[in-house]
Amino acid sequence: MKKLSIILDETTILNFPFLWLLIWRYKYISLITPVIGGVLALYFYFSQNLIMTVSLGFKSVSSEDNSPSNAISKVLGETKTSLSPQEIVAMASSSDFYNKVAHAIVDHAKYETLNLNNFDAKKIFTIEELLESCHGDKTCKANELGKRLSRFISVRHDMLVENKFYVDVKTLDFFTSHIVAKIVSQEIVNTRINAMKRVLSEQSLITKELLTKKSAELNSTNFTGLSNELQQVLATLQTMSGRLASLGLVYESKKLELSKMDITLQQTESTMSAVTSDEERERYNQEVALTAAIRQTVQDIHAMELNKGALSVEDKGILEQLKVELKNKKLELSRVSKVKRSIANADQFLEAKDKASNFTDFDYKVAKQEFIKLQNEYGLLKAEHGRFFNRKIEIEQKLEELKPSFEYLKLLEGKQVQLELLASTVVSDLIFEELPSNISHFKRASKEKIGIFSILLTIFVMFGVLLSRYAFDSRIYNEMELKRNFENVPIIGNTPDFN
Amino acid sequence: MSVQLMDIDWPKYTGLEEKSSITMTGTAKKFDIDADLNQILDEIGKKRATEEDKVLHLKKDQGTETKKRPLSPYFYKVSNHHELYRVGASFLADYKKGVKSFAISSVGYQTSQQRTILGLASFFDHQQELKICILSDNLYLGAFKEIVQASLPREMQLKESKTPMLVYGFYGHFDFIDINALVETGCSAGVNFREFLDELLDQFDVIFWDVPELHRIQSEREQFFPLVMRFESLSIIVAKGQTERGELEEVRSFFMGYGINLKGLLLDTQKTDGSSDAPQRKKKAWWKRWFT
Numbered sequence: 001m002k003k004l005s006i007i008l009d010e011t012t013i014l015n016f017p018f019l020w021l022l023i024w025r026y027k028y029i030s031l032i033t034p035v036i037g038g039v040l041a042l043y044f045y046f047s048q049n050l051i052m053t054v055s056l057g058f059k060s061v062s063s064e065d066n067s068p069s070n071a072i073s074k075v076l077g078e079t080k081t082s083l084s085p086q087e088i089v090a091m092a093s094s095s096d097f098y099n100k101v102a103h104a105i106v107d108h109a110k111y112e113t114l115n116l117n118n119f120d121a122k123k124i125f126t127i128e129e130l131l132e133s134c135h136g137d138k139t140c141k142a143n144e145l146g147k148r149l150s151r152f153i154s155v156r157h158d159m160l161v162e163n164k165f166y167v168d169v170k171t172l173d174f175f176t177s178h179i180v181a182k183i184v185s186q187e188i189v190n191t192r193i194n195a196m197k198r199v200l201s202e203q204s205l206i207t208k209e210l211l212t213k214k215s216a217e218l219n220s221t222n223f224t225g226l227s228n229e230l231q232q233v234l235a236t237l238q239t240m241s242g243r244l245a246s247l248g249l250v251y252e253s254k255k256l257e258l259s260k261m262d263i264t265l266q267q268t269e270s271t272m273s274a275v276t277s278d279e280e281r282e283r284y285n286q287e288v289a290l291t292a293a294i295r296q297t298v299q300d301i302h303a304m305e306l307n308k309g310a311l312s313v314e315d316k317g318i319l320e321q322l323k324v325e326l327k328n329k330k331l332e333l334s335r336v337s338k339v340k341r342s343i344a345n346a347d348q349f350l351e352a353k354d355k356a357s358n359f360t361d362f363d364y365k366v367a368k369q370e371f372i373k374l375q376n377e378y379g380l381l382k383a384e385h386g387r388f389f390n391r392k393i394e395i396e397q398k399l400e401e402l403k404p405s406f407e408y409l410k411l412l413e414g415k416q417v418q419l420e421l422l423a424s425t426v427v428s429d430l431i432f433e434e435l436p437s438n439i440s441h442f443k444r445a446s447k448e449k450i451g452i453f454s455i456l457l458t459i460f461v462m463f464g465v466l467l468s469r470y471a472f473d474s475r476i477y478n479e480m481e482l483k484r485n486f487e488n489v490p491i492i493g494n495t496p497d498f499n
Numbered sequence: 500m501s502v503q504l505m506d507i508d509w510p511k512y513t514g515l516e517e518k519s520s521i522t523m524t525g526t527a528k529k530f531d532i533d534a535d536l537n538q539i540l541d542e543i544g545k546k547r548a549t550e551e552d553k554v555l556h557l558k559k560d561q562g563t564e565t566k567k568r569p570l571s572p573y574f575y576k577v578s579n580h581h582e583l584y585r586v587g588a589s590f591l592a593d594y595k596k597g598v599k600s601f602a603i604s605s606v607g608y609q610t611s612q613q614r615t616i617l618g619l620a621s622f623f624d625h626q627q628e629l630k631i632c633i634l635s636d637n638l639y640l641g642a643f644k645e646i647v648q649a650s651l652p653r654e655m656q657l658k659e660s661k662t663p664m665l666v667y668g669f670y671g672h673f674d675f676i677d678i679n680a681l682v683e684t685g686c687s688a689g690v691n692f693r694e695f696l697d698e699l700l701d702q703f704d705v706i707f708w709d710v711p712e713l714h715r716i717q718s719e720r721e722q723f724f725p726l727v728m729r730f731e732s733l734s735i736i737v738a739k740g741q742t743e744r745g746e747l748e749e750v751r752s753f754f755m756g757y758g759i760n761l762k763g764l765l766l767d768t769q770k771t772d773g774s775s776d777a778p779q780r781k782k783k784a785w786w787k788r789w790f791t
Contacts, residue, residue: 025740474744476737479766485744489751490763493586495611495736496577496618497769498642 037458054177055438092155102146115173204419261364574621587622604710605736606746611767613642635709636678659695
């Protein structure tokens with residue numbers, strides 16, 4: 001505890017002056033530790049293998065408008081989300097993916113020339129030597145290789161360009177890096193297409209199941225039967241409407257004709273039954289006579305008035321008399337009631353009508369019979385039409401109730417078509433560049449990294465060894481330690497020294 | 500035991516090239532050499548004297564007369580002079596309080612012990628005119644080697660022993676006694692080691708013990724226990740970056756178990772190199788060093 005209390009400091013945590021003192025006290029440790037650290041750092045740096053890196057860029061176009069699958073999806077109303085960068089990176093870092101790549105590598109023509117030794121391998125083995133435990137079994141080789149691939153392959157997201165990614169393949173051989181990068185790019189594309197197809201096929205399967213289910217539901221409600229019946233009813237109604245319209249026209253014309261004939265018949269009968277009295281005949285003659293007398297009087301008056309100046313008193317008396325006479329005659333005419341014009345020819349008229357009345361009555365009776373028959377037929381047709389019309393309304397109501405289910409079914413059918421279309425036209429939305437973006441070689445740990453790490457580690461180890469040494473060191477180095485160890489013993493001073 | 504004075508490189512110790520031609524053989528010319536050395540050291544003192552040196556004039560107990568002593572060159576060879584002064588002052592204060600016997604121990608860093616003792620002895624020598632004795636089991640190795648080689652051996656006859664003790668006197672500044680010889684003499688037949696030791700130590704004002712390694716003391720308790728019991732103050736050297744807490748605790752516990760006063764700890768900041776001919780501490784296996 002005493003030693004620990006010296007090492008620690010209240011303000012700086014570590015007592016740095018004391019640590020500096022320890023460096024000087026244990027000079028050999030202070031010198032040897034950095035030398036060993038430096039030698040080890042140099043050895044570590046120069047014993048590292050050169051790692052060849054090939055970076056193959058690719059772009060995710062899933063969210064862009066020019067993606068064929070996206071365009072079709074949009075047309076069909078599909079809302080499709082693009083792959084996130086994390087999904088892309090994760091896709092290429094799964095064991096399943098590595099296994100697929102491993103199988104592709106094993107099947108590759110240049111398989112035997114590949115160098116897939118570890119980065120820190122001291123001795124380089126051929127791939128067959130590395131996988132000799134499999135005794136030539138391809139599946140075993142692929143499995144074993146799949147376990148090793150994670151250290152060679154990585155996918156990273158470009159920090160500057162959106163949707164841009166890189167496949168980095170690091171091996172001890174440039175040729176191997178290049179081949180593996182190509183295989184990885186192909187497998188990424190295949191994996192993506194398979195994933196997209198799988199999603200679509202699963203969606204299609206689910207849609208098909210829903211379609212079957214909904215179809216069965218609609219069949220149980222006799223939706224098709226009702227639809228067919230509606231079609232038939234509509235066709236019947238259309239036919240009946242045509243017939244009803246034409247029959248109506250005939251009916252109306254017949255009805256008008258019958259009415260006309262009825263009136264003719266009535267007038268004929270009325271005329272035939274009518275009787276002209278003698279009084280009427282006398283009044284007629286009186287009227288005619290008065291009218292003629294009035295006309296003569298008026299002419300006389302006009303003639304006398306034309307020579308009014310030359311008239312004698314007598315003549316004037318006559319004129320006045322004529323005027324009075326005219327007035328009286330007009331009054332008399334007004335008293336005589338008017339009689340029918342036909343009175344004059346009544347006998348002739350009655351004779352003619354008597355001859356035609358027989359034909360009119362017969363025609364009327366025939367027409368009436370026809371009309372009654374037509375009326376019955378029209379009535380029956382109208383009733384039938386009404387019945388079909390009611391049935392149509394009834395069916396339409398039922399179909400209206402089933403319409404949502406039907407619409408849903410139609411949507412499902414549309415979706416099914418869309419999915420089938422998508423599945424047949426799916427392409428990868430990850431597009432790889434033809435040439436590598438970057439070809440470089442490096443050592444796993446750079447000079448700077450090893451330098452800094454070794455310096456820090458050396459300092460840490462040096463102080464660790466110094467402190468351990470100090471902890472186990474019971475020697476006394478200065479007056480302070482002497483006082484601390486022998487508190488009650490006075491310290492006289494230093495021994496004399498001679499030149 | 501004899502010292503080949505012929506081999507001593509005097510100019511190296513005196514710093515005076517012109518005196519490099521001094522040669523001596525045996526004990527016959529002892530006094531002449533002393534005179535010459537005093538002269539040389541006096542010149543050194545004059546040359547290197549500082550304001551502090553000017554104060555370092557010993558006062559005689561009886562009077563106010565001051566005498567300028569020849570200074571030990573080792574006091575000025577100390578690179579951390581200020582530190583020595585501070586440490587030495589602490590020891591000197593103890594001495595003034597009555598402590599006479601100072602033991603310097605460590606966990607196997609003999610060179611550090613020797614350098615410390617040499618430095619403290621030089622300081623005491625500078626401060627007061629004292630008879631300083633340094634007892635060590637490695638007189639002929641490490642920091643003591645050159646000085647002992649430059650010292651003049653003399654025999655000290657004590658009442659308690661039949662055979663005289665060989666003492667190396669460094670020109671009146673320090674006397675060196677080999678602990679191994681001391682133990683051998685003290686443990687010889689007919690010698691009361693404790694009394695012999697008391698008699699010997701009474702000859703000096705200040706005694707610095709270059710304490711042998713702990714395992715040796717533990718393995719030869721019979722011989723070393725009387726010595727250990729003469730320690731009045733114990734200082735343990737802690738070698739920076741080498742001494743382990745457990746080992747230090749072991750040394751401390753051992754001596755404190757005998758009731759010896761632990762004066763304190765001295766920190767040796769010098770890096771020992773393999774070029775030294777001082778007894779090298781046996782290194783533990785690397786994994787033991789790492790995990791203990």
